[in-house]
Amino acid sequence: MKTKVILSDWAFDCYVEEGRFDMLVENDFEAMDDIKRVEKLVMIAIWCIQEDPSLRPIMSEVSQMQERVIDTVPPNPYSDSIPAMLASQPEGTTTGTLGFGLSAGFENESKGKRQVVDLENGSEVIYIPRFLAWDESWKLLEYLNKHIPWTRPQIHVFGRSCIQPRDTCYVANEGLPELRYSGYQPPVYSWDDYPPLKQILAAVHDALPGSSFNSLLLNRYNNGTDYVAWHSDDEKLYGPTPEIASVSFGCEREFLLRKRSTKSPKVQVQVQSYRSAEESPSKRLKKSNQSDQHSFMLKHGSLLVMKGYTQRDWVHSVPKRARADAVRINLTFRRVFQT
Secondary structure (H helix, E strand, O other): OOHHHHHHHHHHHHHHHHHOHHHOOOOOHHHOHHHHHHHHHHHHHHHOOOOOHHHHOHHHHOOOOOOOOOOOOOOOOOOOOOHHHHHOOOOOOOOEEOOOOEEEEEOOOOOOOOEEEEEOOEEEEEEEOOOOOOOHHHHHHHHHHHHHOEOEEEEEEEEEEEEEEEEEEEEEOOOOOOOOOOOOOOEEEHHHHHHHHHHHHHHHHHHHHOOOOOOOEEEEEEEOOEEEEEEEEHHHOOOOOOOEEEEEEOOOOEEEEEOOOOOOOOOOOOOEEOOOOOOOEEEEEEOOOOOEEEEEOOOOOOEEEEOOOOHHHEEEEEEEOOOOOOEEEEEEEEOOOOO
């Protein structure tokens, strides 16, 4: 019996650590008398933690292994209503327990293993794979998916009109200069209309001392066909050295960084990948000039920050991925300067 418990705990940890939809196995752990169930969970867990992310199963494959059918968006095991949770939250709380039970210390430093990537020449990226707690992140995903006024606007790119390949929403302080990109000016919503956004903002500020964000661009990728092309957020309203903090929820998606084009396009591009968090906390990852492209697999509840001259010297994208079969919501916090 002791061996079975150890194996089941290990399998469960594998799901949680790698973001492999632990809700799918919740019921199985209630029946530990069946060793076959334990063996199945262990095999699935091993499958889910392969070093190469492309070899890991997608959600539907895990579901098939569990012999059950699930929705496109992973089911949320928490039945608490969002309004009830918000009503029970003390007004003005920014530390301790937030509206979704999110602790201000969260898991970012103790388990998130902050990675600092020096892109050189004044550019830097910070990545915290587990910035927010797993269960609270699911509650936030559900809230954002249901309550944010998403829109899929028409934009103009290279002289052509097209529908933006993702949903979007814009939240900002009053009185800021208007945001406009690709010929589109999004309507501005108030932070007060969506209290959880203010709580996530407070958590980001706690993790990034000295930062002061006053606007938020939200994006929703419904599946692997939704994407964002290569670009940089170098609009003048963000200043010469924009700091952009990106919090991700839901399906893992690849985030790519690439040096801006040079006059030597035939130079071989080397890619540095950050798909795991094996490095010790706060370890600085110094990369050579030959690393012209970087890849991050953005996990559910993760935080990625671009700082310094990253927007001037680099471009970034979230490419299409056929295996991304569920919703991803991304929050990008920015500071808009008065002109």
